[in-house]
Each structure stands twice: as C-alpha cells, then as structure tokens.
Amino acid sequence: MTRAISILGATGSVGASTLDLVRRNREQWRVVALTANCSAGELAALAREFDAEIAVVADESCLGDLRAALAGSAVEAAGGRPALCDAAARAADITVAAIVGCAGLRPTMTAIRRGGAIALANKEALVSAGPVMTAAVAEHGATLLPVDSEHNAIFQCLQGGRLADVRSITLTASGGPFRTWSAERLARATPAEAVAHPNWDMGAKISVDSATMMNKGLEFIEAHHLFPVGLEALRIVVHPQSVVHSMVEYRDGSTLAQLGPSDMRVPIASCLAWPERMDTPCDPLDLAVIGALTFERPDEGRFPATRLAREAAHAGGAAAAVLNAANETAVEAFLAGQIAFTRIALVVEQTLERLDPPPPATLDDVLAVDAEARRRAREIMENAASGR
C-alpha cells in the first residue's frame, strides 16, 4: 500500500534527507505537495523526479520560473503564501513540516487542521505558537511526530514508560562550533565560521542557532510543549560527540537514552515509519570506534541564549514568540554581516525587555506578535548602529 506524503520546505536540508529516504523506497510513497521559498529550478527537478501532484513556491515572484521549469510535465505549479497553505491542506497521510522559521507556522497549522500525521522539524513554529498549536493538534486529532533529533530521541525513550513517571528529561547539545572559544574570540566570529558545524550538516539559520546555543533554547521550549513534564524537569547537557541524542529519567532511577549517528535520516525515518521501523543507509553505530562519550554543563556566561529561552518559557504568554522572532531577525542580520555574533543574544534580550504583548490566543495573534517583535528587533539594531 502506498502512503501519501507532502514536504513543506522540500529543497532544504531536512527536505533533502526526507526525499533521500523516499527515493530509496519509491514504490511505498505517493508525493502530493513539494514546496520551497523560491529555488524554482531545484523544486521543479524534485517535483518531476518524484511525480509530485503540485509544486509551490512561497515567493510569488518565482512562480514564472517554476512554471517554465515544469512546462510539459503533469505537475501543477502554484505560488504565494495562500497557495502554500492550499497545498498543505491537500490530503496526505504524513506532512513533513521542514520550512525554516515562523514562516512555516501558517502552512504547518493548515496541515494540523487537516488531521493525520505531521512530522515536525520546523521548531520555530511550535516555539512561537506553543499552546495554540498543541490545542489545534488535540482538537483535530493530528499526530505530532518530532523530527528534531533530541525530541525524536525523547519520543522514543517515552515508549519505555509513562509521562507521569518521568523525573527529568535531558536534552543533549553538541555545544556547536564555538564551544571552546573565549568570549573575545566569539565577538569576532564570522558567518562562515558559524555555519560550519562540527557534527551536523544543516541549513544556515539552524547552524547559527547551534553556534549561539539558541537552538538548544528553542528546543527547550519545544520539549516543554511536546512533553509536558514541567519546566523544572527539563535539563540541558553539552555532549560534543552528538551520539546520545537525549535522555529520559524515570522515578525509579532508570534513564533511557537514544543513541545513533549524527544523521537526520535516522529521526526522519523514525517518523516516516512510525510506529514501525524502516531501513536507512546510515552507518551503524560503532561505540568502540567512537571511544569516549563526554558530558559537560552549558556555559551560560558565554552562551546566554539558553537562559533567555528558559526565562521566556517561565514567563509564558507571548514571550517565546518574541524571543523567536527577535532571534530570527538578529540571525538574518548576522548572516548579512550587519551585526556581531555576540549581538544576537543581546538583541533578543533587549527585544524581550521592551515588548510584553498579551498572551496570543489565536494563530493571527501569534503572527501579530511575531511581526511586532521583528520590527522592535530591527529598531534595536538600527539604534545601536547609529549610536542611539
């Protein structure tokens, strides 16, 4: 029996890993929608290869190129944000939400409202929308399968016991490419250095988040929504080898961990096959070759992002949406060479200090908070640049 799959963000790193697994099991899948921001040529090539029903570019100005690249094929072409949501609303057994940033929130929510399984990579959407998203999942009977390797690990470890019996959940963090750098050196870190992650090959934004440790901050909030054990029971430990992907400690003192290679195809395969298992081409884990697994406490002096995220999670309401939007804006500015690496967390902290909107109750409320926080973050960066 074939299963229908849609991939939002098909041209990205998670999109490519997902399609690699689909390609290896071609006869088991029917591809419904593939989407991208622009990259029309790349998207069209994938849509042709996988006989997709529809290919969508979120940026409408790229639709002409997409149409041209799909000429003569049976693939429908569409463009613009409403078209992206229309595609997410098409029937599919599983939707992989792999757009980067809060830009993926509306299409992900559209897929959730359709019911069915959502393999969620797009952590920014859950961080921003929090209870609005989890309530929609419950209301529409959707199944949220976490793609993020840590959350996928926790999800697997939770098969070994009940949530009520969990004493703590520990997220592991690689520490990123600057784990051992001094504060002085961090201030001079360049975008090229930040995107060169030692263990994982990922998109630019999450690579910078990994370098600032904001990725772990976002994942802390993500875990809080996915696995409601209480904020006090959520921990972070730095584990540079990225072999233990996270752990769950139960009340009897047993800790279950999930281990595997640092290859996103492992957690993605776990979502695609869930509750079954499927083959992946990943190298088997050889602990004797790895030799040592080490763990250390995060240094929130050099990397304040996890503290900011924890505070935002405790504050609740709109704080996480503000944190995420400010971070997205600051990361874009850093990647564009406009601000220093160490300014990213400062911009996030200042935006949180200056903006305290009421708790968002609807998707539109969340998107309004997101837009306002981006404006504030840009203002903070402009004022700093002009010395005000």
Ligand code: NAD
């Ligand atoms: P990426 O930059 O490689 O790809 C992002 C995808 O989203 C592309 O297809 C792009 O065209 C699309 N996109 C970008 N901006 C868009 C917009 N404004 N509107 C619509 N589509 C847009 O990113 P990635 O590394 O694949 O990460 C995707 C998501 O998965 C992120 O939320 C990230 O945090 C999460 N994630 C990634 C990894 C990883 O290993 N790459 C691991 C865990 C979680």
Ligand code: MG
């Ligand atoms: Mg992760």
